[in-house]
Amino acid sequence: xxxxxxTVSLLIFSSFSVxxxxxxxxxxxxxxxxxxxxxxxxxxxxxxxERKQIYIDPCSMFGDYSTMHKADLILITHQHRxxxxxxxxxxxxxxxxxIFLNQLSFKILKRGKILxxxxxxQWDGIIIETVPAYNLVHKRKDGRLFHPKGEGNGYVLTIDGxxxxxxxxxxxxxxxxxxxxxxxxxxxxxxPYTMTPEMVANAVKSFKPQILYPYHYGNTDVNVxxxxxxxxxIDIRIRQMQ
Numbered sequence: 001x002x003x004x005x006x007t008v009s010l011l012i013f014s015s016f017s018v019x020x021x022x023x024x025x026x027x028x029x030x031x032x033x034x035x036x037x038x039x040x041x042x043x044x045x046x047x048x049x050e051r052k053q054i055y056i057d058p059c060s061m062f063g064d065y066s067t068m069h070k071a072d073l074i075l076i077t078h079q080h081r082x083x084x085x086x087x088x089x090x091x092x093x094x095x096x097x098x099i100f101l102n103q104l105s106f107k108i109l110k111r112g113k114i115l116x117x118x119x120x121x122q123w124d125g126i127i128i129e130t131v132p133a134y135n136l137v138h139k140r141k142d143g144r145l146f147h148p149k150g151e152g153n154g155y156v157l158t159i160d161g162x163x164x165x166x167x168x169x170x171x172x173x174x175x176x177x178x179x180x181x182x183x184x185x186x187x188x189x190x191x192p193y194t195m196t197p198e199m200v201a202n203a204v205k206s207f208k209p210q211i212l213y214p215y216h217y218g219n220t221d222v223n224v225x226x227x228x229x230x231x232x233x234i235d236i237r238i239r240q241m242q
Contacts, residue, residue: 076101077168078152177206
């Protein structure tokens with residue numbers, strides 16, 4: 001495996017001392033500024049950039065949000081309970097917190113700005129683009145897809161000139177594979193709900209992110225993915241994001 005370290009990355013631990021287990025963190029150099037990524041668990045992440053606190057899919061199943069910094073921005077990919085938690089949101093949100101979310105999450109939370117697939121907004125110097133997040137293959141027993149097209153969002157954030165893709169719950173869709181200039185990608189790998197390792201590898205070989213974080217991977221063997229991508233010049237980083 002050829003790991004290409006194009007950024008300054010330091011594995012450190014969170015200062016959330018009240019947590020039973022400290023969260024992993026990476027500090028990643030973007031064009032000229034640093035992004036600190038906190039791996040809360042599953043699909044829940046926190047970005048810290050220029051003193052701004054950005055949360056993705058906060059969920060109390062994976063961390064005690066009452067102990068965490070207040071949010072400047074919250075992004076919700078979709079309304080499933082392992083990605084949308086109104087209690088966790090209430091613990092980090094203030095009256096000044098901006099929340100971007102899909103329509104079905106808005107119906108529950110009754111707060112925030114609805115973003116649909118294909119939308120593009122700016123927030124405090126950060127460009128946020130939505131990417132469709134949906135299943136192609138995996139279905140429920142009744143034949144319905146776990147994540148129908150048009151319901152959930154992935155997000156591409158352009159921060160300090162670098163594009164960061166948080167995929168949400170999705171498979172290797174044409175929209176994903178057509179992405180360009182992705183610096184960091186967070187891709188789910190948890191069958192039957194999202195992608196198999198083979199699907200992740202297929203997507204990665206198409207849009208070629210510089211750094212790949214598998215996340216939302218449950219009990220999936222990440223070594224299968226590493227073997228599938230062993231000839232690729234991609235920095236693959238495994239963190240505790242089951």
